Amino acid sequence: MKQAYVRERVRLTAEHVRKAQALVASGKVAGRGLDWADDRCQGLVLRVQRTSATWYLKLRSTTLRIGPVDGVDLAEARHRADQARLQVQRGENARAGLVTYQREIEAGTPDDIAWMSSVIDAETTPAPLSDAERRERGPWLWSDLIEEFLAAKAKKFKPSYTAKYSAYLRHAAFDAISDRPVSSLTISDLEACRNRAVKLNTVSAARRCVQQGKEALSWAWRYHSGVSGLADCQYEWWSRWSIEYAPRARDHVPTITDLVRTILVAEHHRTLGATEHATSDGTLGALWALVLTGQRTGQLTGTRRARAFPWPDRAGWVALNWEGGEMKGGKSGGRPHSLPVPPEAWAIIERHRRACEVAGKPVSPCLFPSIRGDGPVGQSALNQLLYRLEGRAKDPSKEKPGARRKKNSTAGRPREDLMERYGIAPFVPHDVRRAIATFLDERRLGGAGSAILAHRAARSEDERERVEHVTRLHYAKGQRLALKAEGMEAWVSAVLAAYETERLALFGEPVAMAA
Structure with missing residues (x-):
C-alpha cells in the first residue's frame, strides 16, 4: 500500500x-x-x-x-x-x-x-x-510512470523494502520533470536530475536514483510503450544516463577484542552526557545478541519472545527461529532459519530483556523491547549507538525546527570519541558477521559459520568446513542444529572469555550490567 x-x-x-x-x-x-x-x-x-x-x-x-x-x-x-x-x-x-x-x-x-x-x-x-484517464490511456507524465512502475514492483517486494526503494524514485531531484511527458524527456533532463540528486544527498544516493530511473523507463518501454509515450523509441537511449561512482567493498573484520570492548564501553557509559542519549537495556541486549549471534539487525531486533524454544537435545540451550519472510531475500524472503543459543549467551539476553520490564505493565512480546511503546528497539538503534560512541550524534534541536536544547544538555556538542579512547577500530553491525565467519573458518568450522549466518560460499569435502547455500535447507531436519551449535559454542566461549579479560584490563572491576 x-x-x-x-x-x-x-x-x-x-x-x-x-x-x-x-x-x-x-x-x-x-x-x-x-x-x-x-x-x-x-x-x-x-x-x-x-x-x-x-x-x-x-x-x-x-x-x-x-x-x-x-x-x-x-x-x-x-x-x-x-x-x-x-x-x-x-x-x-x-x-x-x-x-x-x-x-x-x-x-x-x-x-x-x-x-x-x-x-x-x-x-x-x-x-x-x-490523472486516472491519463494513466489508462496515456501519454504518461514522469509522475505517472513512477507510480505505475512502483505499483508493479511492490508486488515483488517485502512491505518493509517498498518504502526504501520508492524513496529514490520520489526523490526531490525529479521534481522538475514530474509534470513532463515521458516522451519529451532528453538525456540532458535526466542528467540535470542526477546532478541535483548529488547536490541534495550523496553520489551513492544519486546512483540509486539513476539506476532505478533507468529501470522504470526500460519497464515502460518493454511493457507499456503505447500509453507511456515511448512507442516511437527504437532503442533505450536512457542507457547513456549514468554516474561516475565506484562503491567501496567493505572488508573490515573487527577483532573479538574490539567487539567486547565496545560492549564494555556501552555498558560503562550508559549516558553520554545527555539524558536523550541514555542507552536502554533493550539496546544493550540487542548489542550483546549481535555480537553473540551475528544475525542481521533487521531480523534480530524484531525477534519476539514467542520465537524462542528450549532445545531438547542440549540442556539449557534455546533455539531461536525466524520465518522465511523475516530473512533476507525477495518478497517472500529466504528460507526459515533456526539458531541454537548456548545457556550462558541466552542468560545475558534474558537478563537485559527482564531489565526492561516495568512493574504493573504487561510484559513486552519483544525480545529486545523499546522504551517507547510496546514494540522492539528500532533496526537503526545499533548503528546510532555506535555513532554515539564515536561522538558523532546529531543535535536534536537541529532536527526539529523550533525545538530548543534541554537545559544543560550536551546533545550535538563535540564529544569525546570513546572508541578511540579505548583503542577500538570503528565498525558497523554487518562487520560482526565477517568476524564470526573468519573466526570459525580459521578453526575449520566454516560450514558451521555459514549455517549460523545463512551464507552462500564454496564447497569442501568435510561438512564441518563445507559452506552451503542456506536457503536450500529444509526448516526441520535440514536446519542442522548440531553443526550450528558446534560453531556457536566455540564463538560464544571466545567472546565471553575475552569480555572478562578486557573488563579487568579496562575497568579493573565488574561493570554495572542489567539486573
Whole structure:
C-alpha cells in the first residue's frame, strides 16, 4: 500500500513557509511527507518532503505542481493557484501553463513575458485528461510512470523494502520533470536530475536514483510503450544516463577484542552526557545478541519472545527461529532459519530483556523491547549507538525546527570519541558477521559459520568446513542444529572469555550490567 502524506488544514502564513524550509534543511520529515492545505486559497497545498518543499494545487480530477517554495512565495503561490483553477474551469490546460511559466522564470525571462507565454500555452495546448484517464490511456507524465512502475514492483517486494526503494524514485531531484511527458524527456533532463540528486544527498544516493530511473523507463518501454509515450523509441537511449561512482567493498573484520570492548564501553557509559542519549537495556541486549549471534539487525531486533524454544537435545540451550519472510531475500524472503543459543549467551539476553520490564505493565512480546511503546528497539538503534560512541550524534534541536536544547544538555556538542579512547577500530553491525565467519573458518568450522549466518560460499569435502547455500535447507531436519551449535559454542566461549579479560584490563572491576 502506498504510504500517504500526513495532511493538516491550516491558514498558511510565512511562518509555515519558513518551517517547511527548516524541515527540509534538517532532512527529518516523518514518513513520506507532510501536506499543509491552505484554508484561504481553495486547493493550495504546501507539500514538505525530506528533500523538498513544493506548492501544489489539488483539484477533483488532478493535482497540479505550481513550483518550489524556494522560488515561489506564499502570495505568488496563491495567485498562480487562482489563475490555474480558472483555466481549468474554462477547459484550458493549466498544467501546460504552469510548466511554461516556471520554465521561463528559471530561464530569466521577465515576469510579464513569462506570464503571457504561460497563458498562450494554457489556451493552445489540448485540454488534459484526469490523472486516472491519463494513466489508462496515456501519454504518461514522469509522475505517472513512477507510480505505475512502483505499483508493479511492490508486488515483488517485502512491505518493509517498498518504502526504501520508492524513496529514490520520489526523490526531490525529479521534481522538475514530474509534470513532463515521458516522451519529451532528453538525456540532458535526466542528467540535470542526477546532478541535483548529488547536490541534495550523496553520489551513492544519486546512483540509486539513476539506476532505478533507468529501470522504470526500460519497464515502460518493454511493457507499456503505447500509453507511456515511448512507442516511437527504437532503442533505450536512457542507457547513456549514468554516474561516475565506484562503491567501496567493505572488508573490515573487527577483532573479538574490539567487539567486547565496545560492549564494555556501552555498558560503562550508559549516558553520554545527555539524558536523550541514555542507552536502554533493550539496546544493550540487542548489542550483546549481535555480537553473540551475528544475525542481521533487521531480523534480530524484531525477534519476539514467542520465537524462542528450549532445545531438547542440549540442556539449557534455546533455539531461536525466524520465518522465511523475516530473512533476507525477495518478497517472500529466504528460507526459515533456526539458531541454537548456548545457556550462558541466552542468560545475558534474558537478563537485559527482564531489565526492561516495568512493574504493573504487561510484559513486552519483544525480545529486545523499546522504551517507547510496546514494540522492539528500532533496526537503526545499533548503528546510532555506535555513532554515539564515536561522538558523532546529531543535535536534536537541529532536527526539529523550533525545538530548543534541554537545559544543560550536551546533545550535538563535540564529544569525546570513546572508541578511540579505548583503542577500538570503528565498525558497523554487518562487520560482526565477517568476524564470526573468519573466526570459525580459521578453526575449520566454516560450514558451521555459514549455517549460523545463512551464507552462500564454496564447497569442501568435510561438512564441518563445507559452506552451503542456506536457503536450500529444509526448516526441520535440514536446519542442522548440531553443526550450528558446534560453531556457536566455540564463538560464544571466545567472546565471553575475552569480555572478562578486557573488563579487568579496562575497568579493573565488574561493570554495572542489567539486573
